[in-house]
Amino acid sequence: MPTRNLALATLVALGQSIVPPVEGSSLPAQAQVIDQRAFNVLNVTQPPIEFNAKSLFVPPGHTEESLTQRPFHVYDDEFLKIIGEAPTLSRIAHSPKDPLFHEAVVWSKETEEVFFVQNAGAKNASTGLKKSAIIEKISLAEAAAVANKRDAAGLVTVTKVPSSAMVINPNGGTNYRRQIVFTGEGQGDDKPPSLWLMNPQKPYNTTVLLNNYFGRQFNSLNDVVIHPKNKDIYFTDTIYGYVQDFRPAPGLQDQIYRFNEDTGAVTVVADGFDHPNGLTFSPDGEYAYVTDTGIDSGFFGLNFTRPASIYRFDVKEDGTFENRKTFAFVNSGAPDGIHCDSWGNIYAGCGDGIQVWNPSGKLIGKIYVGSTSANFNFAGKGRMVICAETDLYYATLAAAGNYVDSEM
Ligand SMILES: *[C@@H]1O[C@H](CO)[C@@H](O)[C@H](O)[C@H]1NC(C)=O
Ligand SMILES: *[C@@H]1O[C@H](CO)[C@@H](O)[C@H](O)[C@H]1NC(C)=O
Ligand SMILES: *[C@@H]1O[C@H](CO)[C@@H](O)[C@H](O)[C@H]1NC(C)=O
Ligand SMILES: *[C@@H]1O[C@H](CO)[C@@H](O)[C@H](O)[C@H]1NC(C)=O
Numbered sequence: 082m083p084t085r086n087l088a089l090a091t092l093v094a095l096g097q098s099i100v101p102p103v104e105g106s107s108l109p110a111q112a113q114v115i116d117q118r119a120f121n122v123l124n125v126t127q128p129p130i131e132f133n134a135k136s137l138f139v140p141p142g143h144t145e146e147s148l149t150q151r152p153f154h155v156y157d158d159e160f161l162k163i164i165g166e167a168p169t170l171s172r173i174a175h176s177p178k179d180p181l182f183h184e185a186v187v188w189s190k191e192t193e194e195v196f197f198v199q200n201a202g203a204k205n206a207s208t209g210l211k212k213s214a215i216i217e218k219i220s221l222a223e224a225a226a227v228a229n230k231r232d233a234a235g236l237v238t239v240t241k242v243p244s245s246a247m248v249i250n251p252n253g254g255t256n257y258r259r260q261i262v263f264t265g266e267g268q269g270d271d272k273p274p275s276l277w278l279m280n281p282q283k284p285y286n287t288t289v290l291l292n293n294y295f296g297r298q299f300n301s302l303n304d305v306v307i308h309p310k311n312k313d314i315y316f317t318d319t320i321y322g323y324v325q326d327f328r329p330a331p332g333l334q335d336q337i338y339r340f341n342e343d344t345g346a347v348t349v350v351a352d353g354f355d356h357p358n359g360l361t362f363s364p365d366g367e368y369a370y371v372t373d374t375g376i377d378s379g380f381f382g383l384n385f386t387r388p389a390s391i392y393r394f395d396v397k398e399d400g401t402f403e404n405r406k407t408f409a410f411v412n413s414g415a416p417d418g419i420h421c422d423s424w425g426n427i428y429a430g431c432g433d434g435i436q437v438w439n440p441s442g443k444l445i446g447k448i449y450v451g452s453t454s455a456n457f458n459f460a461g462k463g464r465m466v467i468c469a470e471t472d473l474y475y476a477t478l479a480a481a482g483n484y485v486d487s488e489m
């Protein structure tokens with residue numbers, strides 16, 4: 082840690098928590114320490130109708146501007162290792178009314194591109210029932226070229242990916258057998274939610290892998306991940322297509338499924354959620370993390386007494402889940418997309434950007450964008466692409482993603 086000041090480096094070495102840096106200290110230029118002790122006791126607090134999960138919390142001594150100016154928020158010194166000495170955050174695209182930057186952020190190693198999808202069910206984009214959300218991509222070389230700018234909107238090309246046959250309302254995605262598997266939410270009564278495989282290179286041909294559970298339609302498939310050891314496809318099914326007006330009332334309870342393409346077996350690994358949403362595994366495959374966005378029921382509105390939570394399961398040798406425990410609850414919005422780094426820290430897209438926890442569930446930092454990020458992903462080591470609906474960001478940091486090379 083050669084560039085940090087001695088006092089800070091000493092504290093880090095001692096493993097103690099960091100006090101706000103003194104004048105002239107050298108935290109990374111885009112980082113700042115947020116001292117939770119400064120707001121454990123507030124002079125004024127507001128009732129839930131005035132201050133709740135939709136509100137932006139500005140800790141005392143900060144402003145919205147200052148939070149945005151240095152977007153890497155250090156809540157615990159463990160976050161310094163994750164961001165490294167010179168993390169950067171750049172806005173690389175902006176789409177004022179159309180939420181083009183939503184979820185399914187997938188790194189294509191071969192082409193050095195990152196894929197992502199538009200929001201399905203967004204009123205302003207008229208996607209959902211009549212028009213499917215689209216798949217898009219950017220080149221990482223173009224993003225890297227503007228990493229020294231905070232705002233580079235317009236300088237990176239966002240290209241529409243003409244999947245063929247077109248993936249209908251994609252929402253989740255991950256690498257699988259050198260291609261990309263998407264969870265499609267479906268459309269109306271007769272285009273069922275499906276797992277789609279897409280070739281990440283021209284002609285972007287697709288194949289449907291699964292579109293029913295013994296003849297019954299899924300509700301609207303949300304997120305998908307591959308287990309690092311058994312290489313099976315795990316995915317969540319939840320009600321958002323219905324509460325966003327583009328799918329019929331659900332015919333199944335919301336739950337998590339597991340699919341083995343070779344045997345065709347589809348099994349259920351967990352239920353008992355409100356709205357199960359994002360899903361990921363720890364790098365060793367021993368834990369599964371599931372986000373529950375129960376707080377947000379689309380046209381039924383928000384209910385702040387319901388989950389905005391991450392649950393952790395033990396994954397048994399046979400690939401089944403057990404021992405559900407509450408891992409974290411977020412202050413802002415709900416945790417949606419979720420990914421681990423190669424060290425096993427957990428990142429989730431929330432109402433104010435990306436929040437990061439260590440494996441004990443302690444919040445250690447945030448990559449703050451000041452608005453909702455539904456999903457994001459690493460692109461190998463030191464690079465991250467963050468979707469924030471009408472804004473797309475590129476970040477550089479020290480941590481590496483937990484890439485599952487699921488060739489087999
Ligand atoms: C709370 O009130 C005290 C006394 O008026 C003041 O010194 C302090 O700065 C206030 N703290 C915050 C966080 O507003
Ligand atoms: C939709 O567009 C309206 C009018 O431009 C804008 O006020 C509103 O914030 C937009 N909603 C979203 C979710 O982008
Ligand atoms: C796309 O087409 C190629 C060439 O026929 C084939 O090898 C590949 O499996 C196809 N991919 C998908 C997802 O359909
Ligand atoms: C909010 O959710 C709780 C728990 O599910 C439920 O009891 C309550 O009726 C809900 N409130 C509203 C206003 O829907």
